[in-house]
Amino acid sequence: MKYRIERAPEAEKAPEMRAVYSDELTRMAEEDTRIVVLDADLMRANGTESFKARFPERTFDVGVAEANMVGISAGLSATGLIPFPATFTCFAARRTFDQFFISANYAKLNVKLTGSDPGVAAAFNGGTHMSFEDIGLMRTIPRIVICEPADPVSLRALLRQIAERYGSSYLRLHRKPITPIYGESETFELGRGKVIVEGEDVTIIAAGAILVAEAIRAAEILEAEGIAASVIDMHTIKPIDADLVVEYARRTGAILTAENHQVQGGLGSAVAEVLTERYPVPQRRVGIQDEFGEVGTQEYLQERFGLTAENLTVQARALIASKSTKQGAEQ
Amino acid sequence: MKAMELRHLQRKAIEIRRLTVDEITHLGIGHVGGSMSVVEVLVLLYYRHMNIDPANPRWEERDKFVMSKGHAGPALYSILADRGFFPREMLLTLNQGGTNLPSHCDMNRTPGIDMTTGSLGQGLSAAVGMALGHRLQALPGRIFALIGDGDTNEGQTWEAAMSAAMYGLDNLVAFTDYNKMQIDGPIEAIMKTDNLIDRWRSFGWFTQQVEGHDFAALDAALERALAEKGRPSMIIADTIKGKDLPGIEGDYKNHNMPLTAEDAERAYARFRELEAKLEEVPA
Numbered sequence: 001m002k003y004r005i006e007r008a009p010e011a012e013k014a015p016e017m018r019a020v021y022s023d024e025l026t027r028m029a030e031e032d033t034r035i036v037v038l039d040a041d042l043m044r045a046n047g048t049e050s051f052k053a054r055f056p057e058r059t060f061d062v063g064v065a066e067a068n069m070v071g072i073s074a075g076l077s078a079t080g081l082i083p084f085p086a087t088f089t090c091f092a093a094r095r096t097f098d099q100f101f102i103s104a105n106y107a108k109l110n111v112k113l114t115g116s117d118p119g120v121a122a123a124f125n126g127g128t129h130m131s132f133e134d135i136g137l138m139r140t141i142p143r144i145v146i147c148e149p150a151d152p153v154s155l156r157a158l159l160r161q162i163a164e165r166y167g168s169s170y171l172r173l174h175r176k177p178i179t180p181i182y183g184e185s186e187t188f189e190l191g192r193g194k195v196i197v198e199g200e201d202v203t204i205i206a207a208g209a210i211l212v213a214e215a216i217r218a219a220e221i222l223e224a225e226g227i228a229a230s231v232i233d234m235h236t237i238k239p240i241d242a243d244l245v246v247e248y249a250r251r252t253g254a255i256l257t258a259e260n261h262q263v264q265g266g267l268g269s270a271v272a273e274v275l276t277e278r279y280p281v282p283q284r285r286v287g288i289q290d291e292f293g294e295v296g297t298q299e300y301l302q303e304r305f306g307l308t309a310e311n312l313t314v315q316a317r318a319l320i321a322s323k324s325t326k327q328g329a330e331q
Numbered sequence: 332m333k334a335m336e337l338r339h340l341q342r343k344a345i346e347i348r349r350l351t352v353d354e355i356t357h358l359g360i361g362h363v364g365g366s367m368s369v370v371e372v373l374v375l376l377y378y379r380h381m382n383i384d385p386a387n388p389r390w391e392e393r394d395k396f397v398m399s400k401g402h403a404g405p406a407l408y409s410i411l412a413d414r415g416f417f418p419r420e421m422l423l424t425l426n427q428g429g430t431n432l433p434s435h436c437d438m439n440r441t442p443g444i445d446m447t448t449g450s451l452g453q454g455l456s457a458a459v460g461m462a463l464g465h466r467l468q469a470l471p472g473r474i475f476a477l478i479g480d481g482d483t484n485e486g487q488t489w490e491a492a493m494s495a496a497m498y499g500l501d502n503l504v505a506f507t508d509y510n511k512m513q514i515d516g517p518i519e520a521i522m523k524t525d526n527l528i529d530r531w532r533s534f535g536w537f538t539q540q541v542e543g544h545d546f547a548a549l550d551a552a553l554e555r556a557l558a559e560k561g562r563p564s565m566i567i568a569d570t571i572k573g574k575d576l577p578g579i580e581g582d583y584k585n586h587n588m589p590l591t592a593e594d595a596e597r598a599y600a601r602f603r604e605l606e607a608k609l610e611e612v613p614a
Contacts, residue, residue, distance in 0.1 A: 036467070057467065060498075068456045068490035075460020078395075078438070078446060079468065083460075098450055099487070103457055107447035108439050 018047025130293025136265020199228030399454020452485025496535030543568025
């Protein structure tokens with residue numbers, strides 16, 4: 001395959017994303033005294049205990065009170081600090097939406113909200129904890145930045161850019177071990193998608209630790225069949241990199257989106273909005289098809305909801321067929 | 332407090348009510364009741380206690396105020412204009428398209444507003460964050476907050492109450508504008524908050540309850556609160572919704588209501604009476 005990135009060394013072991021998150025925040029906080037961390041009784045789950053060990057006075061565990069955590073973060077921001085509150089995605093988005101909308105975003109404050117365990121990564125916590133809607137909710141907030149890094153290298157780079165840019169943001173964080181995709185020298189820019197693989201037949205636009213890896217694997221399967229797919233890591237879902245979407249729509253004539261989220265409101269919708277207005281081509285959306293979550297292993301849930309490389313190849317073939325028959329992407 | 336200063340604050344309260352009636356009557360409708368009940372608490376803070384600089388509204392070392400019942404913005408705007416944060420003429424732009432004085436307080440539009448509020452329940456959490464932020468950065472400014480009966484219904488207020496006590500925030504003093512009315516009726520009929528003083532005490536706050544239109548009582552409570560160490564303070568101010576507006580005072584339907592020129596004339600007559608009464612008392 002035609003890789004456009006420096007790839008991680010083969011033997012690289014998979015670090016826990018939560019450890020990468022906390023370690024990088026700790027490094028950033030050594031340089032910037034404005035950085036503080038909050039959690040709502042999930043510091044052990046979110047890995048931020050290491051931050052707390054280094055900066056106990058700059059860590060606030062507010063107990064099981066997510067709305068208050070976001071409100072306190074807004075107040076901290078109003079005094080010039082840069083708060084990073086975290087909780088599971090389901091609580092970050094559903095439970096605190098009004099607080100995050102008004103006290104942080106409408107007030108134009110600088111609250112860096114992190115939601116962990118997105119979508120099927122919630123696994124054994126089941127349907128109540130399985131957020132398939134958080135990006136959809138967040139995307140309705142004017143001028144917010146929404147970011148879902150796919151691996152430890154991009155997480156570190158994007159986390160720094162989120163801290164450096166004034167304004168509230170939502171980071172969708174996979175907290176479990178993830179094999180690095182990128183080599184250490186690879187660079188990232190908030191708001192600019194990353195082309196991982198170059199191919200002329202179809203483009204897979206994916207986001208997040210699960211689906212970017214599945215998209216690369218799908219491209220490998222397709223390559224064995226003689227189909228050349230492009231793969232884009234759309235780590236920033238808002239603002240979406242519209243120019244890149246248009247460029248690859250023009251180049252490959254078909255777009256397949258892949259997300260660990262409802263197809264309504266998330267990455268698939270964001271890409272569809274760009275295509276509809278700027279360069280209509282056939283699109284298919286792999287993601288959750290208007291369903292609630294349920295309990296199971298992550299592997300089971302990926303199969304259950306079609307978040308697999310195999311399903312991506314099925315959808316990619318159908319898209320390519322629809323291109324040649326010019327009947328649209330509906331069959 | 333000396334008699335002279337008490338008299339000054341009492342005159343100021345009348346003046347602020349007059350400005351607020353002007354402000355709302357100019358548009359013809361607004362949050363009348365709750366703007367009238369908060370006047371003495373605000374006047375006490377903004378003319379006697381708060382360390383602020385109208386020429387430099389974002390001065391880092393200032394005291395900060397969070398109007399959690401954001402709909403009482405009009406009363407606060409009158410005070411900010413009178414203190415010189417912006418010209419008085421601006422008061423007449425309340426709620427008109429393009430104004431910098433929206434119904435609910437907005438820190439990005441109005442000089443002197445320290446926090447954007449309006450969705451009830453959110454103000455006290457922000458105040459807790461500010462108090463933590465000041466403590467962490469060794470900033471001298473104290474944090475004052477004002478919540479209302481509606482805020483008291485919101486669960487988030489009690490989350491904030493727990494956390495302020497947990498963190499021992501003695502740089503935070505909150506007031507409850509306890510006018511005992513909410514939009515749909517008296518709190519007795521909608522959502523009771525019996526033994527409010529015990530509720531705050533049981534949450535770990537140093538809590539006092541005083542007559543909310545009596546400057547001497549409010550000031551004594553505030554001085555005592557500011558001296559309290561190791562815990563946040565709540566001052567429950569017993570107030571009257573629509574205070575000093577004839578025909579309007581005490582009626583729960585005054586939350587958001589039209590204010591006509593005739594209503595304003597009746598109010599101005601009442602204010603003149605109150606001013607005359609103040610002159611009768613020897614200083």
